[in-house]
Amino acid sequence: MSKPLIHVQDLTKLYQNEEVTTSALQGVSFDIYPGEFVSIMGPSGSGKSTLMHILGFLDAFTSGTYLFNGIDVKGLGEVALAKMRLNEVGFVFQAFNLLQKSTVLENVLLPTTYTDHTQPERIKLAKQAIESVSMSHRMNHYSSQLSGGEKQRVAIARALVNNPSIVYADEPTGNLDSKTGEKVLELLADLNDSGHTIVMVTHEAEAAEYSKRILRFKDGLLQSDSQNGHQRRGGYSK
């Protein structure tokens, strides 16, 4: 196999209050390779969100090693981490986090404003990303006019717009009914088929069915790491 995209070794995370120290991650180790579709599962409090924040350069870890594409993340400063989020990572959130009073196009353009692309290049990238989630017909609608499923597709387009190495999806179906949720999962599976590496945090077993590999967490420890032999296929956009 090729070089891992993510290499995590003995990763720990401690939250310190004035009095109590809580341990969110107690030493986890795994590798994620390009082209994978990994689900991170576990009950609440298992440390899966914390892990995703660390992997997404939003949060610092306490000890251990995290190599992203061979880069030691421990040594990166605030600006370098922001650049990693900008160029390497796309986020999909449970609550969509779209700007309500902005159009679909403006929402998808948002991450590109922090790049060095020219405006025509940005618009081209944004249109491609919107096309890839089949939302071109809604390009100039305000995000407040969209349904939940459409909002999440726009959010996925926004995650893809800077052509990241990896997409992190945090409970992407959590705010959707099961039918719309399925469509979003099918979309993610399709994107994985077309080469995108995807890491999805979920507590729903049905959602995890769409991924190729499942990491199960409990109490800040990795319980199991299994390949999903009966992966449900995408086909949403076909």
Added chain:
Amino acid sequence: MKISDIVLTALQSLNRTRSRSLLTILGIVIGIGAVIVMLSIGQGAQGLILNQVADLGSDLVFVEPSSGEAEGGPPSPFIEQTVNLDDEVAMERSGLFSSVSPSLYTTVPVIYQEFNTFTQVVGTDEEQTNIFPAEVALGRNLEAEDISGNARVVVLGKEIADDFFGASDPIGQRIKIKDLSFRVIGVFGEQGTRFFQNLDKQVFIPVTTMQNDILGVDYVNYLSAIVVSDIESTKEDLKILLRDSHDLDNPQGLAEKDDFLVSSQTDATKTVGTIGNVLTILLSSIAAISLLVGGIGIMNIMLVSVTERTREIGLRKAVGATNQEVLRQFLIEAILLTMLGGLIGVIGGVLISLGMGWIIQNFFLDSWTVVIPPSAILMSFLVATAIGLIFGYYPAKSAAKLNPIEALRYE
């Protein structure tokens, strides 16, 4: 992130809260607008007075009574009247002046048949028109014999003549000034205003007649003179001359020991300039307060905006914005707000200044010139920008400091 992107992003954000943004900048708009209007009117007034002072000619000196206060103080109505016609004679004899003329004012009823008006009467002499040039439109000016003979003759200002006599010939007609009968010997052409006095509504009689028959006094309000040679040295010579004729013991030439004040056009210009500067400082202080209040309003609304947009800030950070970029975005939003406020304020201020200038020109003082000081416009923009920078920094800093994970969870 390029500056143009930050500006564009900031503009989009402001556009989303358009009505609130406009209300927020109202304080700045009013502050800047008020500065422009006040400075425009202040400078217009100053310019008007300075023009009139300049029109007097730079070779004029004035002698007025003074209670011995420092030079340049305002004339007081309760001052001891120490300047008289003996001083005039002394000045004429000195050879320092080509013309000397007294002025003594009073305001009394002036009557012709059924016309009755309360107007300013000036006691003066034939040399007045050498000093303040005026064209005699009809008849003749006062003459030396009128003064020495205590004659009851009068030269009318144009407006009074028109009011009283209309199209008919006023020369030789008799009018009553404070119940005494005067013969009209002349009418001046239109003269307009000088120092906010309408010269066309004044009437001019011999100073001696004014002293003896109307007021019963032996002083004059002031003497005006045209100097022959250098004005500054003549002023000093004139002071010595007046100390002699007033029997003053003041060898050091201390202004507080003199009972008179010698001034010239230059002094008047300086005084007007000083008044103008004081006025500017006063207006600037008021403006500074209103801009401070406006700035606090901006800070307040930017803090609200940061709180409201916590999730947006979290999102921006999650997609790759650095703290610096978030800081800049909010700072530029604040600066754009205040600059827009400044722009609207300047436009509004200029329009109001032009409008008020037009009204003043057409209804009050036709010699008024509308001045819109470019420095005030430039300053307004700089101040507005500075306010955005100062009052926008704290909210922007607090936006930049937000933790993206917590910001994204914010409800």
